[in-house]
Amino acid sequence: MSSWGGSIMTLLQRIQAREARVVVVGAGYVGLPLAVEVAAAGFRTTAYDKSADKVASIGRGVSYVNDVPSSKLEPLVRAGTLASSSDPESLASADVIIICVPTPLNKTKDPDNSFILDAAEMIAARMKRPQLVVLESTTFPGFTREVLLPRFVQAGRKPDLDFFLAFSPERVDPGNPKYFTHNTPKVLGGISPQSLEVARAMYACFIETLVPVSSTDSAEMVKLLENTFRAVNIGLVNEVAIMCARLHLDTWEVIQAAATKPFGFMPFYPGPGLGGHCIPIDPLYLSWKLKTLKYHARFITLADEINSAMPEFIEVMVADALNARKKAVRGSRILICGVTYKRNIDDVRESPALDIIELLQRRGAEVAYSDAHAPILRFGEQEMHSVPIEEADRFDCVVITTDHEDVDYATLCERAQLVVDTRNATRAVRAKYAAKIVSL
Numbered sequence: 001m002s003s004w005g006g007s008i009m010t011l012l013q014r015i016q017a018r019e020a021r022v023v024v025v026g027a028g029y030v031g032l033p034l035a036v037e038v039a040a041a042g043f044r045t046t047a048y049d050k051s052a053d054k055v056a057s058i059g060r061g062v063s064y065v066n067d068v069p070s071s072k073l074e075p076l077v078r079a080g081t082l083a084s085s086s087d088p089e090s091l092a093s094a095d096v097i098i099i100c101v102p103t104p105l106n107k108t109k110d111p112d113n114s115f116i117l118d119a120a121e122m123i124a125a126r127m128k129r130p131q132l133v134v135l136e137s138t139t140f141p142g143f144t145r146e147v148l149l150p151r152f153v154q155a156g157r158k159p160d161l162d163f164f165l166a167f168s169p170e171r172v173d174p175g176n177p178k179y180f181t182h183n184t185p186k187v188l189g190g191i192s193p194q195s196l197e198v199a200r201a202m203y204a205c206f207i208e209t210l211v212p213v214s215s216t217d218s219a220e221m222v223k224l225l226e227n228t229f230r231a232v233n234i235g236l237v238n239e240v241a242i243m244c245a246r247l248h249l250d251t252w253e254v255i256q257a258a259a260t261k262p263f264g265f266m267p268f269y270p271g272p273g274l275g276g277h278c279i280p281i282d283p284l285y286l287s288w289k290l291k292t293l294k295y296h297a298r299f300i301t302l303a304d305e306i307n308s309a310m311p312e313f314i315e316v317m318v319a320d321a322l323n324a325r326k327k328a329v330r331g332s333r334i335l336i337c338g339v340t341y342k343r344n345i346d347d348v349r350e351s352p353a354l355d356i357i358e359l360l361q362r363r364g365a366e367v368a369y370s371d372a373h374a375p376i377l378r379f380g381e382q383e384m385h386s387v388p389i390e391e392a393d394r395f396d397c398v399v400i401t402t403d404h405e406d407v408d409y410a411t412l413c414e415r416a417q418l419v420v421d422t423r424n425a426t427r428a429v430r431a432k433y434a435a436k437i438v439s440l
């Protein structure tokens with residue numbers, strides 16, 4: 001390391017002395033917890049976001065991310081260690097910039113890296129001093145090296161002199177009671193040994209376990225393997241549920257019995273589809289990239305097909321259950337119980353419950369929902385309001401699409417006329433109410 005230039009030594013010293021100024025670009029469910037951890041490690045930190053509401057909320061010490069208590073945020077803001085801003089000029093004085101912006105898919109299910117590129121333009125235009133730039137947003141293998149690096153070089157910045165560049169995948173698991181930013185092992189890849197070294201020095205200040213890999217491409221691929229593993233296995237178990245329906249087998253009994261195998265098996269569970277902003281989307285970043293290399297990532301495509309078809313499978317389950325009671329979907333009153341994309345959180349992004357609502361509405365049903373975690377639901381042209389679960393008896397069918405743990409499913413089954421359970425939420429009372437429960 002001794003042969004490395006002055007700029008890296010200066011930056012390393014500023015990091016080690018906690019004098020480095022850090023800007024986290026994107027103060028969402030990844031960026032805000034990260035900014036809080038960095039500030040708590042003693043760095044003067046700015047959470048940058050275009051949203052004036054987010055900036056104002058942080059400025060008041062009020063958290064809008066469930067995993068970040070205001071009690072942890074407020075003292076950092078009051079002490080001046082953590083600030084918030086929507087002014088790009090705040091990037092100019094930064095020694096370290098960590099990008100945590102969304103990477104969605106566009107309408108044709110192709111990667112949309114526009115948020116990262118907007119951040120890169122902002123950074124490149126203001127780069128005045130040696131800066132470490134770390135991309136945490138999920139993207140395809142090669143993006144940091146092929147797309148991000150040239151943006152800075154084209155702005156006249158020299159790698160490993162004017163800037164150091166690394167990729168480190170975010171591993172935030174919303175709602176996880178055990179793993180947080182500081183105790184989740186962090187994978188790091190640099191465009192060079194120097195860049196990796198600076199990134200390691202920075203993350204070592206607030207992350208317990210670092211996992212350096214040989215390149216940014218490798219680090220990008222690690223993330224995509226993690227989430228493709230989930231999407232493919234969820235697709236497999238959803239197809240197992242479809243097979244068990246045809247075999248008249250209890251899917252949940254089969255999976256739970258298989259899960260007793262102490263080696264060589266890992267349980268996944270069927271559901272109404274794949275929600276969230278990671279698992280349905282990240283694998284398609286990988287398959288898109290491989291398509292450009294003339295390779296068809298068949299597992300990813302197949303899992304996406306199966307997972308995306310689950311809302312229709314549930315729609316038919318509901319229609320068949322009503323039919324067995326001489327009712328049509330058209331004209332029936334249906335209550336969707338739980339609309340967030342997974343239990344015990346308030347996030348409805350990509351939630352399959354929204355697809356199921358639209359499918360049942362299209363068949364002429366009168367659909368309402370009940371979810372205390374999501375009091376108001378806005379999607380498409382619709383705005384719906386959660387109804388109390390106690391009104392379940394007023395509906396011809398209740399569909400459990402999210403199994404929040406704060407719902408009393410025994411009382412729900414007592415009151416409801418018919419329950420379609422897509423999450424095994426009624427397992428404890430299935431025998432007692434067998435006549436009115438239809439389970440995935």
Ligand code: SAJ
Pocket residue numbers: 170171172173174226227230234267268269270271272273274275276277278279341342343
């Ligand atoms: N799902 C199933 N069956 C399963 C597991 C999940 O249908 O067996 C569904 C969920 O209901 C949800 C979707 O898949 O709709 C995604 O669920 P998830 O548990 O993967 O939850 P996420 O989207 O919050 O995933 C995050 C991911 N974190 C990041 O990508 C940074 C993922 O990598 C984590 O492994 C996951 O949390 C986790 O461990 O819970």
